[in-house]
Amino acid sequence: MAATLKDATAIVGIGQTAFAKRLPSSEKELACRAILAALADAGIAPSEVDAFASYTMEETDEVEVAKAIGAGDVTFFSKVGYGGGGSCATVGHLAAAIATGQATVGVAWRSRKRGSGPRPWKNTAVQLPTPGQWTRPFGLLRPADEIGMLARRYMHEYGATRDHLFNVAMACRNRANENPAAMMYERPLTREMYMSSRMISEPLCLFDNCLETDGALACVIVSAERARDCRQKPVYVHSAAQGLPAQHHGMVNYWNDDPLSGPAWTAARHLWKQADFGPSDVDVAQIYDAFTPLIPLSLEGYGFCGRGEGAAFTEGGALELGGRLPINTGGGGLSEAYVHGFNLINEGVKQLRGTSTAQVPDAATCLVTAGEGVPTSAILLRA
Amino acid sequence: MTTAEETTAGESLLLPVPDEDGAPFWEYAARGELRVQACTACGRLRFPPRPCCPHCQSFDSEWRRTSGRGRIWSWVRPHPPLLPAYAAQAPYNVILVELADAPQIRLAGNLVTSADAPLNSVDPARLRIGARVQAVFTEVGGMSVPRWVLEKA
Ligand SMILES: [Zn+2]
Numbered sequence: 001m002a003a004t005l006k007d008a009t010a011i012v013g014i015g016q017t018a019f020a021k022r023l024p025s026s027e028k029e030l031a032c033r034a035i036l037a038a039l040a041d042a043g044i045a046p047s048e049v050d051a052f053a054s055y056t057m058e059e060t061d062e063v064e065v066a067k068a069i070g071a072g073d074v075t076f077f078s079k080v081g082y083g084g085g086g087s088c089a090t091v092g093h094l095a096a097a098i099a100t101g102q103a104t105v106g107v108a109w110r111s112r113k114r115g116s117g118p119r120p121w122k123n124t125a126v127q128l129p130t131p132g133q134w135t136r137p138f139g140l141l142r143p144a145d146e147i148g149m150l151a152r153r154y155m156h157e158y159g160a161t162r163d164h165l166f167n168v169a170m171a172c173r174n175r176a177n178e179n180p181a182a183m184m185y186e187r188p189l190t191r192e193m194y195m196s197s198r199m200i201s202e203p204l205c206l207f208d209n210c211l212e213t214d215g216a217l218a219c220v221i222v223s224a225e226r227a228r229d230c231r232q233k234p235v236y237v238h239s240a241a242q243g244l245p246a247q248h249h250g251m252v253n254y255w256n257d258d259p260l261s262g263p264a265w266t267a268a269r270h271l272w273k274q275a276d277f278g279p280s281d282v283d284v285a286q287i288y289d290a291f292t293p294l295i296p297l298s299l300e301g302y303g304f305c306g307r308g309e310g311a312a313f314t315e316g317g318a319l320e321l322g323g324r325l326p327i328n329t330g331g332g333g334l335s336e337a338y339v340h341g342f343n344l345i346n347e348g349v350k351q352l353r354g355t356s357t358a359q360v361p362d363a364a365t366c367l368v369t370a371g372e373g374v375p376t377s378a379i380l381l382r383a
Numbered sequence: 384m385t386t387a388e389e390t391t392a393g394e395s396l397l398l399p400v401p402d403e404d405g406a407p408f409w410e411y412a413a414r415g416e417l418r419v420q421a422c423t424a425c426g427r428l429r430f431p432p433r434p435c436c437p438h439c440q441s442f443d444s445e446w447r448r449t450s451g452r453g454r455i456w457s458w459v460r461p462h463p464p465l466l467p468a469y470a471a472q473a474p475y476n477v478i479l480v481e482l483a484d485a486p487q488i489r490l491a492g493n494l495v496t497s498a499d500a501p502l503n504s505v506d507p508a509r510l511r512i513g514a515r516v517q518a519v520f521t522e523v524g525g526m527s528v529p530r531w532v533l534e535k536a
Contacts (some may be wrong), residue, residue, distance in 0.1 A: 021453060025492045026499075027487065038445055087407065101518070104410050119464075131431060132400070133399040133400055133401060133402065133409075134405075134431055134490070134491060135491045135521070135527060136397050137396060137397045137398060137491050138477050138491045138492050138528075139396075139461060139469045139472075139475055139477050139493065139502060140459070140461075140477045141461065141465060141466060141469060142461070142465075144461075144478060145459050145461050147460070148459040148461075149457045149459050149477070149479055150457070150513070152457045152459060153456060153457035153479075153512070154456070156512045199460070199462045199474070200409075200461075200462060201459045201460065201461045201462065202459060202460035202462070202474070203459070247437065249431070252491070254456075254489045254491070255430050255431065255488065255489060256485070256487075259489075261505060318386055340394075
């Protein structure tokens, strides 16, 4: 058995449903459709699946999915915590399980009806005891408010401006405009639209916030050995990490020594330590973008630039196709679909297969990250 | 202790729902005191409150009174969609105050013109990172919660 995860496993199948504000199907049906599409893409029968991984805020559990798709005996299942922070960890957990012989065919998925369903922050019964007692009574109600607080401080400390946040929104929108599956496919964004849009939580405006989407995605993971016999070109899981920093406090990470260096920094240290290459060797990145300020913070956390340099990094088209680090080439959570970051995983696979709608020529390495601001995870993929 | 159900009755602001660790904070607030949990073994302050000290692992703590003075570390102005009671006052401010006595401790709150004034009573032009503020207390649904006013120059 492999003593390291490095390239021991590969993603060999990806699948997704349509993305829309409202889909008629249930979350369970969407989950099954995405998983079956991913298995078909891999050329693997559902009865061969023996591992499942999902993350919290997923309503459809593995018992329901396994039963519905006709999985065989399942020997590994895991559910990662912290919502959008768990997306990449599903791949990491399956890779670890398969590399150590606990399972042979793993499926990770995310299904959500966020476009037509209720907004989690409206549920006043949850979150009110710790930590909600320290924030929600004061009207810090939504993730946009919680991240807006960090964004304002970040802008103050490092001279970041709304133009920098616009650079992020624009890069994602430009890629979505090239992706027919994206919710914002035929809807260009302009600086004028951005600057005059309504505020959600100052300093964050409408276009600094992710979409609300119904949809599902899935991917299939097997050993590198088996991957060689699959239908698709394998995309290897080169490195994987989770990150929960000391004294971290979730979305409202205001009480540790340095609220502006969050879980990305912790995940990044382990991710790079296990890798054969570094940030400057990354051809394309899929960075969790529930809110635009998460991009400059993540660029710093994952080592693409120094502390406080994330905003300046976005200048001069650096995040666009052909730039220094093309990001979110399917449109990301801001403009393709907000499915808790799983679309970023599948887009990373498409880039390394050479099948993205905004293909980076000869892309051989891709960083994919989960939500910064909560206990997070990340994976390095290589062709 | 108030249940979450009771806090959502009608269209009132959300009330803090103290847990076992946080309860003393709210009990002192009811007396108009802003107190922070401190380790009695090593003396370090900690927030939010919890059973043991992350520095020395002691389970012994006390609640140390602060001056109630601080500076604005950051702020936001939420706009709708929001819960009804908050939408009624939107856009309002939420500030994060670093305490003068313990700058690593930052409390979320609202900057108001006086203790009982609405959440949107301060002209947003006066919101500034670094501004000096002072804690005051107001009654919300039978609980005493801290608010913040600009310190008189
Ligand atoms: Zn101690």
